[in-house]
Every structure is written in C-alpha cells, then in structure tokens.
Amino acid sequence: MNHPTKPRILIQNGRVIDPVQKLDRVTNLLIEDGKIAAYDVALNGQDVVLDATDKIISPGLIDLHVELREPGWEEDETIATGTAAALAGGFTSIACIPNTDPPIDTQAGVEFVQHQAERARNCNVHVLACVSKHRKGEELAEIGMLVEAGAIGFTDAERPIHNPELLRRALEYCLMFDKPILNHPEVLELTHDGIMHDGLLSMILGLKGLPTEAEDMMTARDLRLAEATGGRLHLMNISSAESVELIRRAKTRGVIVTAEVSPHNFSLTDESLRSFNSNCKVNPPLRDQRCIEACVAGLQDGTLDVIASSHAPRASEKKMQELDQAPFGISALETALALVISELIEPGHLDWDSALEKLTVNPARVLGLAKGTLEIGADADVTIIDPHHQWTVTRSSFRSKSCNTPYLGRSLKGRADTVLVGGEVRFQVS
C-alpha cells in the first residue's frame, strides 16, 4: 500500500531540548516521512519551514492521565474536544482513563475510543482500560484481551483499588503482559463526603476534609504490594508530603514504582477554597504549602517521575451546584504546560531539561511507549514551545468543552506554539 508522502519540514533556529539525548542547543531539525530525519540541516527547498527562533523544540509532550469522558459524559468532553484541547496544550500523546459510561473494560470499548480518536485526528490517544470488570473493584477485567485490543495500562481511574488482594492479582497478572497498573491512592473510609484538604481552613469553613493520611495509607500499601510482586505500579495523583517521602524511601530500597503529580497540586493551596469556588474542588484536594514544597522537592530529586494534567472536565451546570454536590475535577490540559513554566521553571525549581523529562520521556516509559525523544528515526511528535508568551486564562482560551479551572483570570507564562504529530502540523497558534 502506498502512503502519500508526508511533507519535509524544517524547524529552524529553535533551542532543541531532548532529555534522552542530553541535547540542549540551538539548531535546525529536519522531519521527513513522519520521522525525525536529521539535525543541523540547512534551508534547502523543504516543503514547510517553521521558524522557531527564541522558541524551544521539545519532544511532543505526553500526558498519561486524561479523562476524555466519551462515551457517556459527552456534556463534559468528547474525544474530539478533549484531544483538541490536548493539542492546544502541547500534548502529542495522551493516555485516557476509563471512567466513562460504560467504563472501558471490553475490547469493543477500547476500539471505540481508538476509532473516535482516529476520526478526530488530533493527538495520539492511548487507552488505559479498567483493572476490574465494570470498574467495580471486585474481579479482574479481561486484561489479556484488552491488551490484545491495544490497552497500554490498567486503572480503575479515580476509584482506588480498594481490595488489596485484587491489586496484588492485578500487579502479578500484568507482569505477563508487561503493562503498568495505575492506582489513585485514597482510603475511602477516611474521605467520606470530603470536599477539601483536611486542615485549619476546612475546620473554619465547616467543610469536610480529605486528610493526607487517606492518601498515605494506600500509597504505603501499594508500595509494599509492588515490592512483593515486582509488578509495574504507577501511583496517580500524589499530593501529600508523607506520600512523597514514602515513595522516596521505596525507590531507595529498589522498588519499581513511578508516581505523578498534577500542576494544581504544586501550584495552589486550600486557601483557594475560601471563595467556595467549586472549580477548586478536586481530588486529591489542593493541600497546604508544606505539601506543595514536598511535591516540588519530589520532582527535583526524581521521586515524582511524571507531571500529569489529571484533566477532568466537568460541565458548568454540574459545577454550579452546591459545593458538596459539585463533582471533583479541573479541566487542566490547556494550563498544564504554562503552569510548569510559570510555577516550576521560572522560579528556578526545575530546569527545562528536567521539566521536559517529566512531560515526555518519563510518561512514555511508564506507558511503555517508544516516544518522548527527538532521536533520529523517532516519530516526529514535536512541541514547539514559546516560553515567553504571557497570557490570561479565560473561558474562550479553552478548546476543552469544559472550562472548570481555578485559574480563570490568572496570568500565566508560556504556551505551545506549534504542535506536530507524526510529522504533520496539527496545531499552530493563530
């Protein structure tokens, strides 16, 4: 079968940063046939020339924790709008979690998501399927068949794998397929009816707290089971200082584990709930300054491997309810990169190389994807970042169907300027 030839693209004068190659220099990058073809190529009649002067050329960003909401919750997001939001946020590949209705626990479900993503032709979409049948936490889903259909990892999304025996079996069973289990650590008995971080402010406001212990206890359990089984465990949504320390110690002991933190958990505290704004209601909750500092330290020393958006779009009519009725979640794809730049790189907490590592090759490794690098021969998934652009978050800046963000009105620095997927320009700022 003859594929139409893809255009030859030259990206000129950009600062290429590729953590895998330990590369950080200004150069020209040539893309041919959807692959990275060569460096230091001169302008020579290429089909498309992209000027990246004063911009950063990064391997395409990868987000391993995205809710696309389709099927079932199309009022929040569809695969088309969610992947458009991902592209605009600079992400060339995302992994979507299966808290859909029905949940993605069958081959047909996996294939539906893949087909919708192909139709949308935005970013690459990889499917994380359910660990348990119907996401009920009782028995294993048909993991082998789901792998056959293309699932690249397993999670029950925001529902913690409550039964430790089920998690043990899942970790053991997935060893056969070399796939990761992603778990959201939260002991639900300790967070019943919780709305915000359990602390001084929750006491003052009379809002039920989600204590850090609830996260820490399951983190500790999960680490122990990962150690015992040798399975591939990825901890989602780490937000507590003690959990960061537990993971650090486990890694020192040699436990195979990865962990993620979301931008809102390193940039906002529970003080945001003073306004009773339901867009600040997220799980894990916005915690205190001490937890933020611990998460930043965890990113600095590699305890936290991945920055994931934890994109959870929710329709405005759901968020307009009373705070206890309003669902958890932040529409995060389109602010994630700017928050990494504004909150981590600009203040000097992380350098570009280490920040991009957590947005590219590290999530690729968690998912077992041969992506996240600009090595010659790699898929030409490229994000050209304008690190200087100052912008204000408004409703109209969102391509996501939902703009449930606590950052409305905030001025942020940096954005994706041009995004290439498989050697095609799929997004460009106007």
Add this chain to the structure above:
Amino acid sequence: MSFELDEIDVIPESWTRSHLLDLESLSAEELTTILDTAGRFKEATRGCKKKLDVLSDHTVANLFFENSTRTRNSFSLAARRLGADTIEFSSSGSSLSKGETFIDTAKNIEAMNIDVVVVRHATPGTPHLLAQNIECSVISAGDGPHEHPTQGLLDILTIREHRVNLAGLTVALVGDIAHSRTARSNIWGLMKLGAHVIVCGPSTLVSRRWEELGVEVAYNLDDILPRCDVLNLLRIQFERQYTRPFPSVREYALLYAMNGDRMRRAKDDILIMAPGPINRGVEVTPDVADGPHSVILDQVTNGLAVRMAVLWLVTGSRER
C-alpha cells in the same frame, strides 16, 4: 398604627455591607453596630412586640433548603415587624433534583423584585455563592457546619444584656463543635469583642486546631467550669455524623450534660445558654434549662431583634 423612632432612621457611616454571610469577616465595630441597632430595635418595638414601618415596600424571601422552623419564623416575623412583605420557599436537599441549580432557583425568586434573600442551606458557602451570583442582599440563616451569623449575634446580644462588657468574659461552647455553625459564629464574634472562648467536648468533636486561632480547647468540663461566665450548650447533631463520634448518649451526658450537680460548682452568676432545639437530658437537664441561670428564652426574643437589625442594615446600605 405603626411606631417609629427617629434615632434608628440613620445607618452609621461605618456600615457598608449589603450582605451578612458570616461573622468571621466582620470587624468589632461592625459587630457592635449590629448589636447596638438590635438593642434599639428591641426598645423601639417594646421587646419586639410592636411594628415599625422602616421596610415597607420591601420584600424578603426566605429560601430554606434545609428544614427549619424557628429560624425561619424568626426571620419572617422580624421582616414583618419592619413592615416588609415576605415570601417563603422551602425545599429539602439539592434543588438539582428538580433539574435546576440552587443559583437558578435563587435567580427565579429574585426576579419577583426581592430585596433580601435569607438563605439556609446544608452546604457551607452557599450564601457566599448566592451573593456572588444575584443582585439583592443575602443574609445567611446558617450554612451547614460553617456559620450561623444571626445566631452568633443573638447569643452575644443576650450575654451583653446581662454583662456590660464582653471583654475579659470567659465563654465556653460545649458539645459538638465540629458540626456546629453556632459555635463558629460565636467563636468569631466573641473573640473579636474581646471575650476568652473555650471549646469543650469529646475530642472527636473538638479539634486541637482551634488553638491556632487563639481558642482554648478543653475536654473536661469539670476542669473549666469554675472559670466560666457563660456556658453555651450546643446540640449534638446526630444527623451530620457518619461514624458515631462517641460510644453512647449516656456516656456523653455523663461527661458533658449541665446538671444541678455541676451548677453547684459553677460561678454564682453563670449564664446558661443553648441555641436550641435542646435535647433535654443530653446536653442539659431540665432543672438547669428551666432554672434561674437559664437565658434560653431571652435568646429567642433577641433573635427577632438581631434579625430586624440585620435586615434593616443590609437593605439600608444598599439604598444609601
């Protein structure tokens, strides 16, 4: 024939609020303005019995998303004592069960040319969200365990009627602090006016974190009792519990019920208060509730005075 008094026609310059959502954000001066105004209204209405005419042509809507009889009746009567019309809206649980958000519900009611919305809701922050989303004045009649500002004010007014100065008084709030909006409003109001506040109750319902705000935390009522000028006995809110915070009501009563025996060890002029409804035999025994130190029924009358004052102040500052 309505009764008017010249001196309450003028709202103090320092009062600029058109909502009353909590006591945490009020200054001592603002608290004093409300209390003084309430005192004058009480006098002008001869103990909240007569009608004034200061809010004729105004309509007050009571939006009660949570069951209440006494607070709602108190607000209704206060509004009518000032000459305002009232409308009543009550619904239990989330308005979304009927397909609209509570903000939609409030906007619909506001469209009937309402001047003040009095809102009671089981969820903290609901009055604040309404104030952000509708044009008219919003008065909180209690938002979950967060605050119940008029209850805090009427408690403080009652104390003030019996003691000239709040500064230096020791006031203990006893019982379920964790779930009590009355406790939170009392804590803020009393502290701002210079009183020493103790929160006392089972350690599962009284957080140590209150100390960070300058509140004394005690678990043994008998230890603090001799020092207290006022005891405010809060109801155990069984309806807000998930796991029972103490083993039995019997054990609670043994440790915390104010009874005749404990009264003998209290100060001679101690005031016994309760926001009601009281569980007789749980937080207070009948001999104490009905005894000479009890000011529980004064609180009810003062509730009317405080609510008249608040209705008048929030509408007045908007129209100024």
